[in-house]
Amino acid sequence: MAQAAASIPATTRAAAPRQQRGWQHRRSGGGSGGGAMRQAPRCAAAIKFAKYQGLGNDFILVDNRHQADPVITPEQAVTLCDRNFGIGGDGVIFALPGENGTDYAMRIFNSDGSEPEMCGNGIRCLARFVADIDGSQPRQYRVHTLAGLIQPALLADGQVCVDMGEPILKAADVPTTLQPTQGEAVVQQRLTVDGKEWLFTCVSMGNPHAITFGLSDGTPIKVDELDLPRMGPLFEHNAVFPARTNTEFVEVLTPSHVRMHVWERGAGRTLACGTGACATVVAGVLEGKTQRTCQVDLPGGPLHIEWRESDNHIYMTGPAELVFSGSVGM
Numbered sequence: 001m002a003q004a005a006a007s008i009p010a011t012t013r014a015a016a017p018r019q020q021r022g023w024q025h026r027r028s029g030g031g032s033g034g035g036a037m038r039q040a041p042r043c044a045a046a047i048k049f050a051k052y053q054g055l056g057n058d059f060i061l062v063d064n065r066h067q068a069d070p071v072i073t074p075e076q077a078v079t080l081c082d083r084n085f086g087i088g089g090d091g092v093i094f095a096l097p098g099e100n101g102t103d104y105a106m107r108i109f110n111s112d113g114s115e116p117e118m119c120g121n122g123i124r125c126l127a128r129f130v131a132d133i134d135g136s137q138p139r140q141y142r143v144h145t146l147a148g149l150i151q152p153a154l155l156a157d158g159q160v161c162v163d164m165g166e167p168i169l170k171a172a173d174v175p176t177t178l179q180p181t182q183g184e185a186v187v188q189q190r191l192t193v194d195g196k197e198w199l200f201t202c203v204s205m206g207n208p209h210a211i212t213f214g215l216s217d218g219t220p221i222k223v224d225e226l227d228l229p230r231m232g233p234l235f236e237h238n239a240v241f242p243a244r245t246n247t248e249f250v251e252v253l254t255p256s257h258v259r260m261h262v263w264e265r266g267a268g269r270t271l272a273c274g275t276g277a278c279a280t281v282v283a284g285v286l287e288g289k290t291q292r293t294c295q296v297d298l299p300g301g302p303l304h305i306e307w308r309e310s311d312n313h314i315y316m317t318g319p320a321e322l323v324f325s326g327s328v329g330m
Ligand SMILES: N[C@@H](CCC[C@H](N)C(=O)O)C(=O)O
Pocket: 057, 110, 115, 116, 117, 118, 119, 120, 121, 122, 207, 208, 246, 264, 265, 266, 267, 270, 272, 273, 274, 275, 276
């Protein structure tokens, strides 16, 4: 484990956050959310951090268990996530005191300063982080998030298995204005972007996801042929996704094995997305393309996903590892 100490100017190098959400207990309606935002205090002292990664989706973890509000602002998070001028990361994650009988609460700022409801790779990193800092038992946690209760468990083999709860399919709650095709769900709906008609299934894991396996003319996705930096923003900022969206491009290898590349809301191209992998398997099942148990290969490595019929919950299993720790002056 490497140690680092650095001082990063607290000047803001990015626009104001996409949206400021209240610290609310919300599972559905990943959209604009209500409630007054508690102002995060600007911190004068050095902040201790630890950087973790899950399949290369990397986060700056902050022990924030002494107070209910994040010790740094969204603007400071942008600075810390900068890969040239900061620590570098896809987001900053805060381990907060538990609420409503939970062990901990988690909040996250994306690298652009926006605040998502949930992060799958991030919550595996959070579980590893809290276990590392206090060696706590049990190794199974109840974590309160903006997407509701999420339950990670550290496995004997070093992997982390997370009960991610139930997927949300109602179009208005994803949210998307695309017309539902199956009851209230948007499954294989047509969306024209960049002169092509794509087929999308929309799923919320607390945060919004739009999943495509290909075009309406039958052309399947080939993930190695995608120009993500050009295409990704066209979906992320499309008007049919009022809270923006994470976009997953999926190539089916077999019904139990897919490849997926992601363009994340608020973070751009990342090496992996846990909530995106879960949403991918839900979309695969709804479209009849995958089984409920499926390996999702991401650029950073594989995640094992199971959408269990008995409880309708999704279980995600994958790694979470410490990269280095240090302190940073803000
Ligand atoms: N990488 C994450 C998702 C992080 C949040 C996302 N960028 C959003 O804004 O919804 C994951 O592993 O799930």
